[in-house]
Every structure is written in structure tokens, then in C-alpha cells.
Amino acid sequence: MTQENFKSPLLTVDSVLFTIKDNSLKILLLKRKNSPFQNSWALPGGFIDVDKDGSAEDTACRKLTDKTGVTPPYLEQLNTFSSKSRDPRGWSASIAYFALIAHEETNLDVTPRNDESAQWVDVESLMDETANYQPLAFDHQQIFQFALERLKQKALYSMLPVFCLPKEFTLGEYHTLIEIILGKSIQKKTLYRRFEASNMFEETGETLATGARAAMLYRLKEDAELVNFERNLG
Amino acid sequence: MTQENFKSPLLTVDSVLFTIKDNSLKILLLKRKNSPFQNSWALPGGFIDVDKDGSAEDTACRKLTDKTGVTPPYLEQLNTFSSKSRDPRGWSASIAYFALIAHEETNLDVTPRNDESAQWVDVESLMDETANYQPLAFDHQQIFQFALERLKQKALYSMLPVFCLPKEFTLGEYHTLIEIILGKSIQKKTLYRRFEASNMFEETGETLATGARAAMLYRLKEDAELVNFERNLG
């Protein structure tokens, strides 16, 4: 029995790219130009190009770089969503990726597109069924929710969310970020302890003043490995 | 731009099915009957049948049920492995699943196949490069190692490994299982505390005697949900 006996499913790649902007968590959405789901908002992604892409991760990276102008500092595979009904064109599978970036590092701020084809969309507005709500294309709502759960889970036991922040950032910014992701308040002391224990960061020597006492700026160490902790936050 | 512009990658499903047998952790391997990798050992899996399978999980389940006679009590998606080079027939992706079962519940013990086409293979022997070692087909070694890491990780913070045990089991059996998976000794007390705290199990009323004092037998409660703990083991 060989693959010639089988109709081939469609295979695509989609990514959920998170950032923190204007004190809220957002993901990148694109307006679809083509059928199916023409003019609906959708996750960045598309078909694998077997000539260009060595792997599905290459496809994810290529699509994200196309849209943002930069390669996200964090990208991991999320899950593959497959079914006979998720795409009206037939049996299909989408290999979904989960990525983080600082919006300041992308070109989406400096060149806001006139046609509004790409937007950072507030995660809260996507969760709120009662809002002025347009459903996302395909099963992208489900993929987004899966990604959000993963981000929340990892925020409990790793330093991963720092990849939503720009290259230089303060402990206060990190604290705010974690509280936004988890949707509840977390003791500063707890985060500061973990931040130090991770040994992933170094002081830049610069400080950032926003009102009163200036906060120390930190950056990732060159050789930093992402640290996981043995316990979860509350 | 539509999918007609793209050559379609091959899409398969493969599963890593773990069990505990003869005091060691084993996975199910099948001897390939066809090219490529004819006569090599491989993970159970194959092409998606878009007529039979509603989703990739259906494919995984169908293949495992074919081989073992039963549906595994635990099945989750692991990761999708894709590249232009993992299959000599061309660009391919395999959606890999991770499953657990008690070998006693399968028909592989009662009807050992004469042709030796299906075998429980010791995980240690697969890790040991120096042993009389035949490489697995495709990138199945890599998939297996990914699955083993996941199992070890989940053993640290959840009760998941119980699905390697038969429907009725003792705390001693659970203790032995965890020590085999983690490859190190764990305090009985710690596991017993978690076992109780999980509230997932109930006494059967029966006991099992193997030498001296008889051990209480436990089974999963009907409505039991898999519990995750806030801290990792050692």
C-alpha cells in the first residue's frame, strides 16, 4: 500500500504571533484577499512551498518575516489542527506555530498599511463574543485560544514572555507584561527573584525614568538559555 | 494564489505507544513490509485516509487499534515532524502522537505474531547506540526521543503514567513505574501524597499479595480528570 492510493490532504502552516502593545496583549491578524473566507481576518500563514521551505518551521518563519520585516526571537510549534471540515476545499491540516515579538522591532508601526491588511488585534476583543465581532477564518479562533493557553501556562513556569518585550526593558515592564498575560496581579518580589535566579539577563548600565526613580534597563545575555522553574506561579 | 500552485507534501501519522512490561519501559514497533525502509522497525502509523478519518487523531487511533486490538486510554498529539529530506519519496510531514497503554489490555501478549511483525521494544535498547542496533525507519528515532522527553516531563507534574498500568493496580506498581520512567529513585511518601491529593482513584476493596503484606488495589474513578501539580518532582 503506497501513498498513491490516498487522496492527499491540504497542508498549511499558520502562526499566532503575540506582542504586548498599549498595555494589552495582541496578536497579528491579516485580512484575507482570496476565497475561502475572503475579507475575513486570519492568522498569518499559507501553503508550504516545497521548493523554498526545508521544513514547516521555515514556512512559518518565512510568512512572519514577510509580514513583519523581522524574524521573531521566539518561535515554537504549537499543534497541528486537522479535520475533514476545517477548510471548505476539503480534508486539511494546518501546522500551527506560536511566536513572540516586540512590536517595536517590526515594521508594522512605522509603515501602517493603508489598506489595513495587517493589524495587531487585542486578545480581549477576540475573546469577547458580545463585542462587535467578526469570526476569524477557518478554525483560527480555536488555534488562537490554544496558543493563548500555552502562553499563559508557560508564563507560570518560565521567563518566555520576555520575548514580547524590546531588547532593552525594565523589571517594571516585565511585571506589567506578566500581569496582563495572566490576567491577575502577581507580587513584584516573586518575579524579581525569578528574574535574578534565571541568570538570563544583564544590566545595560542605562536607566529609564518614567516619573520618579529611574529603573534599571536589562537585556538578554548573549548566550542565554530559556530557563524553566520547578514551581508554578499562583 | 491557491493551493494548485503548490506541489503537495506527503502527510502521515505516526504514534509512540508506551507501556510498562517486565520492569522496563517499552514502545510498540512494527517491521515495515514495504519500501522505503523495508524490513526496518518503525512506529505504528501510515497515511491519512480522507474517507475513513475525520481527523489525524482518528488516523492515529485507527492504526493503534488495528495493531493492539484496543483503543489506548491515553492519546495526545506530540509534534509534527516535517522536512524535505525525512522521507526519500519527497517533502513530507508526519503528525506524531503519544499514547500510553497497559500491555495486558492489548492482544499482543495472547497472540504473539509468528512473523514477529509487531514487538514491544525496550526503550533502553533504543537509546543504546553501542548495542546490536538497527536504526529505525525515517526519523522515527527522533520522534521516539521527543515522546520519551514528553513522558518524563509529564511524570514530574502529573499522574499521567498511570495509563501504562492495568485497570487495577497497587501503589507499589505505580512507584516502580515512576522510578523506571524517571530513571532515578523517588520517595514513596511523595508519590503516595500526590496519589491521594489527585483524588483520581478509588480502592477496589481487593488486595494483591506478592510475598508479604497485601497491597490495596486501586482503579481510576469513573469521572476522573487528569490532575496536574504545581511543582515538579526532584
Added chain:
DNA sequence: CAAATAGTGTCTATCAGACAGTATTCG
């Protein structure tokens, strides 16, 4: 009673949570 296996009591170590205290900067 000795040996073997099952299961418990209890102390310590670690780290998250709570929260008050000190430090720095601006007006």
C-alpha cells in the same frame, strides 16, 4: 520471631505569597 513488603509520622528545605520597609527622583 525474622524477613519482606506496605504504608505512616514527622522533620527539614525550598520557594511563592504577603506586605511593610527603604531608595531615588521630581516638583
Added chain:
DNA sequence: CGAATACTGTCTGATAGACACTATTTG
């Protein structure tokens, strides 16, 4: 100096690790 923001000291509470203790069964 007071207000605002940044950061630290230190106590409490929860739970994993260590390990000695008790319980049950067989011979």
C-alpha cells in the same frame, strides 16, 4: 518635604525530600 515609582527584607505557608517508624503477612 510629599508623592511617585523602584526595589529589598523578612515572615508565613505549602509541599517535596529524607528517613525512621509502624503494620501486615508468610514461614
